[in-house]
Amino acid sequence: MSHHPRHLLRSADFQSDIYRNLSHRHSVHRATLWNDEINLYEAGLHVCPLNAKVHYNIAKLNSERGNNQRALSEYHEAIRLYPDYEQALNNLGNLYKDTGQLQTAKTYLTRATVAKSDFAAGWMNLGIVLAALNETDEAEAAYRRALQHRKRYPDCWFNLGNLHHSLGRQQDALNAWNEAIRQKPRHEPAWGNLIRYLTDLKQLDAAFDTARMSLKSLPESARLWNQLGFVLGVREEWSEGELAFLKAIELDPHNADYNGNLGVLYHRMNERDKAITYYQRALQIDPHHKSTLKNIGSLVKSAPTG
Numbered sequence: 001m002s003h004h005p006r007h008l009l010r011s012a013d014f015q016s017d018i019y020r021n022l023s024h025r026h027s028v029h030r031a032t033l034w035n036d037e038i039n040l041y042e043a044g045l046h047v048c049p050l051n052a053k054v055h056y057n058i059a060k061l062n063s064e065r066g067n068n069q070r071a072l073s074e075y076h077e078a079i080r081l082y083p084d085y086e087q088a089l090n091n092l093g094n095l096y097k098d099t100g101q102l103q104t105a106k107t108y109l110t111r112a113t114v115a116k117s118d119f120a121a122g123w124m125n126l127g128i129v130l131a132a133l134n135e136t137d138e139a140e141a142a143y144r145r146a147l148q149h150r151k152r153y154p155d156c157w158f159n160l161g162n163l164h165h166s167l168g169r170q171q172d173a174l175n176a177w178n179e180a181i182r183q184k185p186r187h188e189p190a191w192g193n194l195i196r197y198l199t200d201l202k203q204l205d206a207a208f209d210t211a212r213m214s215l216k217s218l219p220e221s222a223r224l225w226n227q228l229g230f231v232l233g234v235r236e237e238w239s240e241g242e243l244a245f246l247k248a249i250e251l252d253p254h255n256a257d258y259n260g261n262l263g264v265l266y267h268r269m270n271e272r273d274k275a276i277t278y279y280q281r282a283l284q285i286d287p288h289h290k291s292t293l294k295n296i297g298s299l300v301k302s303a304p305t306g
Helices: 024-047 052-064 068-081 086-098 102-115 120-132 136-149 154-166 170-183 188-200 204-217 222-234 238-251 256-268 272-285 290-301
Strands: none
Touching: 052 068, 052 086, 068 086, 086 102, 086 120, 102 120, 120 136, 120 154, 136 154, 154 170, 154 188, 170 188, 188 204, 188 222, 204 222, 222 238, 222 256, 238 256, 256 272, 256 290, 272 290
16 A cells, blocks of 8 residues: 655745746847847946936846846945935845845845835835844834835735734734735735645635635636645545646646646555656656655655565
């Protein structure tokens, strides 16, 4: 008798994701536009080298292209020329946050909110950094300030929900994610976190209903189809779970988690050959996928002998 993994591989992490799916022609077009813009601003720099806005625009374009060192340099120059430039302070803080320099990020984001006290985005970004530094009371206060200055702010409600979740405030987290969804029905990360948390709380009927509802707003979301499959797997509704995972894989065939999840579902259904097929597909995508390596090892060890 085979030994089954106790849980499906992964539902989804608590995180906010931004997806881009550009065609080659669109990418080339964007690159041409970027070159035109950067050349325009570089020319402006020769004419107005002491114009903070020009330095800010060059920094922003370079940041969008991943040229972080040039972006840092230009943001610093913009701030040297205009110390209370809240947008430059905010973007500089975010760059430092993204590279893990949280204390430095905190410094610049604090300066941004001092320079413009009703700067909602600055307050939210400061809250994200404070939460990462485990300064949770200050993080909540920053999120509340952001919401005070921008009533309709689904991303801030999402991040506040994440903070509540990290502190074990179950109902507060659910309320915040629901508010993010109310304000923006296509807020995929909020739907994802809500479904995942309801599943973790063993509120499987609510998780199922929420997953189905999310797909009415985002029928093209591979992540949400995967999470529906996860919920159905926990409910041992094998056929429906299989269809949901197959839909997730159809939408995002190169995702190791989704292929691994379907492998686990087949594993639990005693469909050994199918399980191996999807475990192998997951490992072709990510040879170091830890959960799949563990699960396929378990399946091989449990194989009948003789």
